[in-house]
Amino acid sequence: MPVISIDNLVKTFGRIRALDGLDLRVEAGEVHGFLGPNGAGKSTAIRILLGLLRRDSGEARVFDADPWRDAVHLHRRLAYVPGDVSLWPNLSGGEAIDLLGELRGGLDKRRRDELLQRFDLDPTRSCRTYSKGNRQKVAIVAAFSSNVELYVLDEPTSGLDPLMEAVFQDEIRRIKQAGATVLLSSHVLAEVEALCDRVSIIREGRAVESGTLAELRHLTRTTVIVETARPTSGLDGLPGVHGVREVDGRTHLEVDPAHFDELLGQLIGFGVRALTSTPPTLEQLFLRHYGDEPVAADGHRPADAPRAGAR
Numbered sequence: 244m245p246v247i248s249i250d251n252l253v254k255t256f257g258r259i260r261a262l263d264g265l266d267l268r269v270e271a272g273e274v275h276g277f278l279g280p281n282g283a284g285k286s287t288a289i290r291i292l293l294g295l296l297r298r299d300s301g302e303a304r305v306f307d308a309d310p311w312r313d314a315v316h317l318h319r320r321l322a323y324v325p326g327d328v329s330l331w332p333n334l335s336g337g338e339a340i341d342l343l344g345e346l347r348g349g350l351d352k353r354r355r356d357e358l359l360q361r362f363d364l365d366p367t368r369s370c371r372t373y374s375k376g377n378r379q380k381v382a383i384v385a386a387f388s389s390n391v392e393l394y395v396l397d398e399p400t401s402g403l404d405p406l407m408e409a410v411f412q413d414e415i416r417r418i419k420q421a422g423a424t425v426l427l428s429s430h431v432l433a434e435v436e437a438l439c440d441r442v443s444i445i446r447e448g449r450a451v452e453s454g455t456l457a458e459l460r461h462l463t464r465t466t467v468i469v470e471t472a473r474p475t476s477g478l479d480g481l482p483g484v485h486g487v488r489e490v491d492g493r494t495h496l497e498v499d500p501a502h503f504d505e506l507l508g509q510l511i512g513f514g515v516r517a518l519t520s521t522p523p524t525l526e527q528l529f530l531r532h533y534g535d536e537p538v539a540a541d542g543h544r545p546a547d548a549p550r551a552g553a554r
Contacts (some may be wrong), residue, residue, distance in 0.1 A: 244307055246271050246393055246424045247292060252301035254448075261287040263448035263507055264301070269426055274419055276439035277428040278529055284448040285428045286326075289397050292426075293323055305393070319348045322386035326398030326428075328378040330370035336381050337366030343385035356451040361410050375402035387414050394418060397428045410437060436525040444532055451532050456525060463523040463531055464497035467506070472514030481506060 247269035254262040262284045269275040279285050290296040291303050294314030303310060305317050330339050337359075344350030359366055364380045373381070379402050386394060400408050415425060415438050429435050435442065436456065443453040452459055458459070464485060469475070475494045478488040483502025488495050498506050503520075510518070 245269055245304075246306060247275075247426060248302070248304040248307075249288065249292075250302040252288065252291065252303055253299045254284075254291065254296065261448055262298075262301075265445065265448060266450050267443055267453070269333055269424060270478065271424055272419070272422055273440040274415060274425040274427060274433035274438050274527075276442040277356050277426055277445065278432070278435065278442060278525075279445035280408055280533065283445045285445055286323065286397055287448075288445075289323075289395060289426070289428065292395065294318075297423075307436065314409050316382075317336065318346075320391055320408075321393040321395055322347065322389045322391045323395045324382045324386050324399040325381070326401045327375075328382045330373070330378055330381060332369065332371035334370050335367055335445075336364060336370055336373065336377070339370055339381050340366065340385045340388065343382070344389055347389055350385065350388040351390060352388075355384060358384040358387055358414070361406060361414075376404065376407070379403055380407070383411065383414075386419070392423055394423060394425045396425065398430060399427070400429070400431060408434065424541070432524070432526045432529060442525065442528075444529060446532050452528075459525075461500050463527055464499055465503065465523065466521040467494075467496050468519045468521075469494050469496075469515060470517040471510065472516060475510070475513050481509060500526055 245268045247267060249265055249267040251337060252262050252265040253260070265284065265288055267277075267288070277285055277288075291298050292305055293311050294310040294317065297311050307318055310317055327351070330336075331342075334342070340355060341350070348490065362380045362384060364377060370378070370381070379399065383399060386396075400411050403411065411548060412434065415427070418425060425438075426535060427435065427439060439456070441453065441455050442459060443450050444459075445451070452462065470493045475487075478484055478494065481502065482505070483499035484506055485497045485499075486495070496506075
């Protein structure tokens with residue numbers, strides 16, 4: 244049974260339809276990436292899963308329980324890190340971590356001390372003196388010090404520097420090895436690509452794609468850069484081949500996965516000296532759903548391609 248199960252979920256705020264029939268499955272023990280731009284409905288869905296908002300229609304289940312009716316029970320089994328952490332200004336960071344831990348039934352003090360060191364956080368300082376990044380660290384340390392089954396992370400690394408992001412990724416891997424489940428909403432696409440077993444892309448309140456990264460890569464073209472003994476010709480007439488161009492004596496193109504073998508057969512006739520094949524990144528997959536032509540591996544973008552966010 245899935246840890247998180249959402250079916251045809253709808254939530255409106257006046258005339259705004261934040262969720263428009265959202266479907267989502269998060270299986271036990273997986274790290275699931277939840278992607279979409281601001282306004283796509285990710286945070287609204289997460290707040291419904293946490294029991295902070297009531298759905299208009301559809302179904303949302305966490306551990307096969309209703310998060311609205313069973314919020315207190317469920318919060319003993321999950322930890323949440325928002326993207327913008329607000330803390331009690333009169334408490335120290337350590338006191339805030341302990342309080343957050345006690346609210347969900349306690350925390351592992353040995354893990355807390357280890358995480359304070361790993362995230363380079365001074366727990367004696369007042370919360371009012373913390374930067375945004377340090378406030379995020381407080382919530383992350385409190386969550387990762389808790390022995391829970393589910394971690395719901397909504398832009399958790401917002402404000403962290405690259406070194407701390409690397410520490411965060413290590414901790415996610417540790418959590419996964421321990422058998423916990425993670426729902427990770429993030430704009431750091433490289434982070435999602437490095438950590439997630441499966442990904443769901445949400446647009447305008449609906450999931451437009453869901454699957455493993457390998458499965459989603461079949462939706463976009465692979466970039467090929469080839470050096471041949473003789474000049475290539477006729478490649479742009481092959482089915483599934485796009486954007487053929489010559490750059491510094493090499494042929495650059497994009498090919499639909501279903502036609503890759505046919506392309507290779509044609510290239511052999513020109514005497515292949517070197518060939519690089521690059522599958523699309525998660526960023527390219529993500530941009531595809533917002534009216535943007537994927538950027539090639541060499542950074543080339545067709546002159547007539549719209550920019551990200553174009554409708």
